[in-house]
Amino acid sequence: MNTSRQTRFGPNSTAAEVVAGHDLSGTTAVVTGAASGIGVETARALAGAGARVLVAARDAARGEATAADIRRSTGNPQVAFELLDLASLRSVREFAARYLADGRPLHLLVNNAGVMATPFGLTEDGFELQFGTNHLGHFTLTTALLPALRAAGGARVVSLSSRAHGIDDVHLDDPNFAHRRYDPWAAYGQSKTANMLFAVGLTNRHAAEGITSNAVMPGVILSPLWRHTPQWGQRRQDADGRIGTPPGWKTAEQGAATSVWAAVAAELQGVGGRYLDDCAVARPWPGGGSMPGGHYRPYALDPDRAEALWRLSETLVAG
Numbered sequence: 001m002n003t004s005r006q007t008r009f010g011p012n013s014t015a016a017e018v019v020a021g022h023d024l025s026g027t028t029a030v031v032t033g034a035a036s037g038i039g040v041e042t043a044r045a046l047a048g049a050g051a052r053v054l055v056a057a058r059d060a061a062r063g064e065a066t067a068a069d070i071r072r073s074t075g076n077p078q079v080a081f082e083l084l085d086l087a088s089l090r091s092v093r094e095f096a097a098r099y100l101a102d103g104r105p106l107h108l109l110v111n112n113a114g115v116m117a118t119p120f121g122l123t124e125d126g127f128e129l130q131f132g133t134n135h136l137g138h139f140t141l142t143t144a145l146l147p148a149l150r151a152a153g154g155a156r157v158v159s160l161s162s163r164a165h166g167i168d169d170v171h172l173d174d175p176n177f178a179h180r181r182y183d184p185w186a187a188y189g190q191s192k193t194a195n196m197l198f199a200v201g202l203t204n205r206h207a208a209e210g211i212t213s214n215a216v217m218p219g220v221i222l223s224p225l226w227r228h229t230p231q232w233g234q235r236r237q238d239a240d241g242r243i244g245t246p247p248g249w250k251t252a253e254q255g256a257a258t259s260v261w262a263a264v265a266a267e268l269q270g271v272g273g274r275y276l277d278d279c280a281v282a283r284p285w286p287g288g289g290s291m292p293g294g295h296y297r298p299y300a301l302d303p304d305r306a307e308a309l310w311r312l313s314e315t316l317v318a319g
């Protein structure tokens with residue numbers, strides 16, 4: 001594989017440009033959190049290339065409306081909503097059971113849903129809200145869907161992370177902030193590091209079965225993810241309710257590009273455990289200080305930490 005940062009695509013590429021020329025007919029994709037922000041445009045691009053797409057979301061009305069909008073805009077009738085609340089392991093397991101009962105292979109799983117910098121909260125199962133939703137929910141979903149991923153004979157799992165992984169490592173001894181003061185950004189950083197370690201762990205355990213996973217930094221996009229920050233209060237919306245893009249930020253269509261690149265790029269065939277940024281493989285940044293774009297903190301792709309997190313996650317979700 002060419003690991004140089006030079007690819008055909010870059011920071012301004014859109015998901016539609018990345019998927020152009022790919023024929024995904026006969027494949028199935030699940031996109032979590034697909035009723036908002038980057039997820040909508042990820043689902044739309046995959047559906048536009050012919051994939052059958054499940055819009056997995058926790059709000060049924062918005063999920064149904066998004067699926068209908070994508071069917072309309074792409075002309076692909078195989079786009080449907082499925083209920084999924086990642087903050088409830090019961091809901092996650094019910095989603096996976098419904099999927100497996102259908103008997104279809106799963107070629108693409110885009111673990112896109114997320115919450116950011118929330119006030120302290122707990123999931124239905126008692127996990128800190130960001131670690132529980134962003135990591136443990138997707139961990140449970142992916143491991144429950146393994147039979148369908150195996151059946152695809154080559155499946156890719158995209159794990160949405162963030163440059164915010166640089167804020168903090170996973171605290172394996174206290175992931176739920178039971179014994180340390182809660183900090184909304186440290187909790188987000190921890191959960192996004194977990195998303196990267198998960199991509200490493202999944203690839204290391206399942207690449208031999210054709211399942212690989214890369215982590216993605218989508219860019220900075222003013223979506224409802226930002227609702228707990230001052231930037232959200234300063235947003236501008238046009239007459240159609242579309243949120244304006246501040247200078248230097250990405251649109252949702254650009255934000256979906258690296259997820260779609262992770263899903264379809266020929267040069268990533270059989271490649272996993274990487275961190276992708278601006279449609280390119282990022283490089284390690286072992287130094288301190290401010291980390292430039294296109295780089296990652298090495299602790300977040302460390303195979304031993306990935307294995308330790310995997311074992312901890314198995315224990316936590318087993319109850």
Ligand SMILES: NC(=O)c1ccc[n+]([C@@H]2O[C@H](COP(=O)([O-])OP(=O)(O)OC[C@H]3O[C@@H](n4cnc5c(N)ncnc54)[C@H](OP(=O)(O)O)[C@@H]3O)[C@@H](O)[C@H]2O)c1
Pocket residue numbers: 032033034035036037038039057058059084085086087088111112113114115116133160161162163217218219220221222223224225226
């Ligand atoms: N936007 C950025 O600047 C940025 C930067 C780096 C990384 N990311 C990552 O990119 C991903 C997508 O972010 P986005 O900007 O598109 O944000 P978004 O518009 O807020 O979309 C996130 C989606 O996740 C869903 N979600 C949250 N909790 C859920 C739960 N318990 N069960 C099911 N779905 C749930 C949300 O559902 P509701 O609509 O019902 O809340 C929403 O549809 C996230 O993983 C985020 O961490 C974003």
